Amino acid sequence: MDLFDYQAAAATDPQRPLAERMRPQRLADVFGQDAVTGAGSLVRHAIENDRVFSMILWGPPGCGKTTLARIIALETQSHFVHFSAVLSGVKQIREVIDEAKKQRQFQRKRTILFVDEIHRFNKAQQDAFLHHVESGLITLIGATTENPSFEVISALLSRCRVITLNLLDEDAVGCVLDRAMGDGKRGLGELNLCLAEEARQHLIQMASGDARSALNSLEMAVTLTLAESPPETGTCRTVTLDHVESALQKKALLYDKGGDEHFNLISAFHKSLRGSDPDAALYWLARMLEAGEDALYVARRMVRFASEDVGNADPFALRMALAAMESFRFLGHPEGDLALAQAAVYLATAPKSNSIYRAWNTVRQVVREKGALPVPLHIRNAPTGLMKDLGYGKGYRYAHDYKDGYAAQEHLPDALAGSLFYFPVDRGYEKMIAGRLKHWRALKEKAKKQE
Incomplete structure (x- = not known):
């Protein structure tokens, strides 16, 4: 059975899990990954122009890595091989290579090798198909939840593009649930069910961005709903929050993110x-x-x-x-x-201090009240002779030329000279800062009196 027949059978077999039946079969059906699959994206451009490249799909569980790999194969009419890094070894890789040669020679088909959990491949396994990725005999699509830069050998990584997929946001998970509830062919649409809004929200929250988890939970809740009472003609049975909580064994906590x-x-x-x-x-x-x-x-x-x-x-x-x-x-x-x-x-x-917070609020208020006060001449930059003649930089004291790296001089505008904004507390590291500031401020006061 090729991928096309498999997809058709999987989508219509009522014994298969809901998450498998509802797996998107077209790029347009993918929710929540617009940066990867949307208009103008690299992956969409590659599919539309039949120029698929080797890639590693990196993202958390349930974000659509396997689905995307299958869609790429379907929409490019490629021979698809689903390969498990956990269950397969070098022997199976050689068999895949031999089949890829036959597909190219007799069927004129590209072979897409999808390696699930590619981070579990050891170096020998990765080396076994490195040459064939480089030659173009196979197009590799790896899937991993781990950072590929740590888990995939550099030679293979350099021949692939890393495509990052993210957790689905709440809107995307909600769309996945709504499609499953309404789809009469692959989903639950023929069961005459309604999903209560609070039940829907609980499913979304508990899924944490994992579409597969959301659909699995929905399926369990629906099973409880159908077992609870026989259907009445023309009546829509409701999947309630109680059904969802029972399915998940997890209570919905009182929480409104916007309230x-x-x-x-x-x-x-x-x-x-x-x-x-x-x-x-x-x-x-x-x-x-x-x-x-x-x-x-x-x-x-x-x-x-x-x-x-x-x-x-x-x-x-x-x-x-x-x-x-x-x-x-x-x-x-x-x-x-x-x-x-x-x-x-x-x-x-940790020791607490709101000194930075208070200083920042104070100085912002001063800036608003006093406006754009001029920079004192002695701390202005003087890159040209004219600026030097105008007094720019005159009298500036280079701190590193002075004892302890501190030069007593004023850095604030003349109208604010002597102002203090930062007052460290006598706790933690700020206690040390306070000691330094006390010493430096004393030196500055002494210098002013000597002027």
Whole structure:
């Protein structure tokens, strides 16, 4: 059975899982990956011009890597081989190569070799088809959830384009569910079912961007709905939140991302961090993530908190928050949740200072009130003779020429001379900063009196 027959059979076989039946068969049916499959994208251009190239599809589970590979083969009339990096070895690779030669010689067909979980291929396996990728005998499409730059040998990686697929957003997952509910041939359209809005939202939140997970959960909820009571003629049976919760074994938490509860929870989280309460911070973090809050939104709030409420009392806090955000981008749910938890505990237990926050607000207000005050002549740049003649740079003291690398001089506009905006607290690293500033400010005052 070739790919075309397989796709047709899979789509109409009611015994196959819903997620398999609803797998898109055309590029136009793919939701949530417009950057990869949309108009003007590299992949769409390659398909439309029949110039498919070897590529590695990198993305989280359920984002459509296998689906995209099959669509590419279908729309380019290519011979498709689905190859498992876990179950196959060098012998099977040789068999694929032999078949590819026959396809090209007798059928005039390109062979697309789809390698699922390509990061599990060892070096010997990757080397076995490297030459054939280079010669063009096979077009390789690899799929991986791991960073290919770490898992794929450089020689093979250099012959492929890495295409990054992302988790589906909520709108895309909702479209996937709606299509399954309405499709009478491949989906659930003939069952006369309605999906309650709160049930739909819970499915979307629990899927965390994974379309396959959303469809599997929907299918289980539908099974419970159909088993609950016999159908009544002309009556639409409703898949309720209770059905979905029973199918997922997970309660829907009270949470409206656009409403009061969203702001209540993020406020509770922020204030727990500020209040140096790691236990409460972890609780509110878990409440938000379990309810389906955008984890990167929470991470961005922690980055903000690191500057606003910790500041230079612990300069490492900002790096920790940024590292947690990047870790989540790399790992996703659920592995990346732990990095967010680690950062939350670190921020909650770090020494606190809002000195940077207060200084920044003060200086912004001064700028608005005072306008564009002129730069003092002695700290202006003087790249030309004329500028030097006008006094640009005259009297500037080069800090490195002075003891301890500090030169007592004024750097603010004349109208603000002597103004102070930053007042470090007597905690953490800012305690050291405060000591330095006290010494430098004393030197500046002494210099003024001597002038």
